Amino acid sequence: MVTGCAADTGGVSAWKTFSQNIAHAAAHFKDAQTMRHITQDSGFGLKTEQVKRRHILVKAVIIGLVSGGLACAFRWTLMQVEHGRTGALAWLRENAHWAAGLLAAVGIGAAGCALALWLVRRFAPETSGSGIPHLKSVMLDQAEMCWWRVIPVKFAAGVIGIGAGLALGREGPTIQMGGATGQMVSRWFRVRGGEGERKALMSAGAAAGLSAAFNAPLAGVMFVLEELHGVFAPVLFVAAFVSSVVADIVCRLLLGASPVFATPSIAAPTLAALPLAAVLGLVCGFGGVAFNKVLLRSLDWFDGLRARRWPVIAIGALAGAVVGIAAWICPDVVGSGSHLAEHALGGGLKVIGVITLMMLARFALTMWSFGSGAAGGIFAPLLVIGALVGLGTGHAVHQVWPPLVEHPEIFAVIGMGGLLTAIVRAPLTSMVLIIELTGKYDFMLPVLTCSLIAYGVAEAMNCAPIYESLRLRALEKSAEIAPAA
Template sequence: MKNEAVLSKGTSNPAILWLNRYNFFLRFLLEGSLAGIVAGTVGIAFRLVLTEIEIYRNNILIWAHSIPAWGWLILPFLGVLAGGLAGWLTTFAPETAGSGIPHVEAVLMRQQRLVWWRIIPVKFIAGALAIGAGLSLGREGPTVQMGAAAGQAVSKSLMRTKAEELQLIACGAGAGLAAAFNAPLAGVVFVLEELRRNFSPYVLGGALTASIAADLISQKILGPLPTFQVKNLLPLPLTTLPLFVILGVATGVLGASFNRALQGGLELADKLTKVPRWLRAALVAVLAGVVGYFLPEVLGGGHFLVESVLANKVALQVIPLLFIAKFLLTIMSYSAGVPGGIFLPLLVLGTLIGSFIGQISGYLFPSLQGMAPSFAIVSMAAYFVAIVRAPLTGIVLIIEMTGHYQHMLPLLLTCVVAYIVAEALGTLPIYEMLLERDLMKGRSDGEASLSCEDKTTVIEVVVESGSPASGCRVKDLKLPSECLLVSVNRGTREIIPRGSTKLLEGDHLKVIVPEGKAGKVIEEFDKLTRCRVRNRVSSS
């Protein structure tokens, strides 16, 4: 990082060099903690507001059912107001539309801007209105994006370099996920696996301290209990493993279907150029209100529906109806272009799939009766993996959210099968698909360069297994002309690269680039250092 280089400049004493790096690392950990505190505070406030709104909406539904003649109109009427206002507010910060996670990834790739003072208020208010109106959206997307904005706010207030700012943005994003689900380890893994794809000490240490700080606030205000409280889970015998292979295939197929359906919904929404965003959101909110009058379980994120499924209180014959309604409402809600995530809705869909297969298994094999909640927990993680393709994040997230890890073997098996099936079907991971859409729209809109040409910055990339750069010599790589490869970190060794230096998987490359061309250079290095198996499958 630039500051580290500045600190060590002018000295060749190994002890002083080590001390400078150690002091910088400690300072960065403190800054990560500060970013976590701010991100956690914003995230917990958002959770509390959503909880109050959901209670208020449920009370309105109870009152509406007491007026059979016209009570079904009450929620659609309120939805028009809340959904329309959410869509209107989003026009002041278009980057807050949808989950926000693809926007954070684009910012970390230096492809898009992040304006923290604009994102936090718009995402907070519009997200609360949209989810409160009954749109099938989750809280995690807003908390991740607002957490990233909080990380930038900390960096700006401390006047840090661009490289440090990006690290703190990633730390804040992980803290936002930790605050959303009381899952600090999942927040760390999410940063490492999805956002940065980089296990450097700065990324790991900063994400860890930020997530711990955010979770401390979460537990202080909301308590130490997991998000979903599951009791009396029955042990799963090894004879059930074939059933979990079937569950993995089902979640893989349905996960790929979700990704395709969401892509289709967004493409359809793009064609409705004459329909303003606020009107699209209002119309979807009306539909959600009508559906919610008869099926209130599918409104909002779906937290209480998950708890009902995990308590084995949802009948087998109702599950297909709930799944179809939740699936379609989630696609339409996200396509409306208002703030809201998809983590929680897809976890709801995963529990319904698992409960359905678990209950059928109980009818076919009487010894498995009562095990549907275990199937639902495993299915939550598998469906997440099939859609997001972040297996470590999915597994750790579900373990932390439920507080149970005794089903580790079927959990791992089902997630692996779901991942393989989803990859074989040729669909892109959901956030990769959304990121590509955002970048293409940005290019078509003619976005300006994000930085000045006369300034330089340092970027870090990791050589993945199976990538074109793995096993290749530096002189044989077609590196972008606008960059300078200055070091290769291999474990604890730092190598000054020469033309004959062979790059290996896991190498961390430090590259100096002009700030104005950082996005383009990162895109070129992405083609060289990341495994492109998924792209080959998709093109075939």
């Protein structure tokens, strides 16, 4: 009996141990499945299993509506201010002495840039520059987003600064304001701060901002996946896609459905353009590396003025005065540069010397404007520079061997994609954006060829992407200021 009981007890214990092992294994499998679900749905920086695509659709639609409307208001206001500035300077050229006109141009630039820079430094330092590096830091939990100050300051400072002539673009402000809008909407729906859904909504707002800035919904989606996060996550894709499409519809209803750069006269490139597109990729690769290095140096130079205790208003006035002189001499090289890009794409510039001079002037003014710390992006300026680089390359080859390049303006489109890729290091976003900007889908192969070569050159030279360099630089500056504070 004892033996039987002992055997029975042993059997029960063995069975109990076996059952516990099975339970532990099942629990481990369930945890693994949960973690896999978290990773797949959330993506880089989104650490929650509660983010579901069906929960985010309504919020993404609202973000698209709000961000699209805000971006349209920014675009329209900026166009009116720029039109007013160019109209005033044109009137002065016809009716005033050149010295009086130059003084007025310098005054407009100095006053506008000083006010714009003061707004940034006084109320929201994170709105300096494009705002994209700040948004990336927010996604990495390395910075905070305060939507209630980012939106009004970025809007006002961007309109005033770019309107006064700073050679900056509108896409940086609309992306950062879009990200802030995403945070604002997440507050409306009481999304908890620790949940990845808030980051997904902010990313959706950023996508909507780029979409509305350039009438480019696909580029908005690609930008979030390729540049802002660097991974594909279903929840990010759904939120960005919905908000981008909604923002694009809003923008087309309010401001028109035409591509930002209308190029009806450009002939479609043939396969014969691919070798020169590859050569242009080399040029854009080296040009992109130079752009990144000089841009960082310009920021250091203006930081040196601040270290010598120059007042913010004085720095802004200095930056604006130089811009004002340039605006009086050649109005097309200042501001957003859309007219200059249209001239390049439309074949209006044909002399290599003039093209080169315009390109160098625009490059210098972009470095000067961004280095000051004013609110504004670099997408539009580098697209203008890329168009001029491509156009100049096309005309140079045309003069040597006309049959090889019958339409040099083709390479203005290709150059935009190549330089954007070399600087930002996002080839898919660059290709999609250029196609949506121009409406020329038959440019896909040469743009892709140029972009991949430019990407390889920049990578081979160990040049970091510009937004990553700017983000790390901002974090380093914050770490230097923190102990002193």
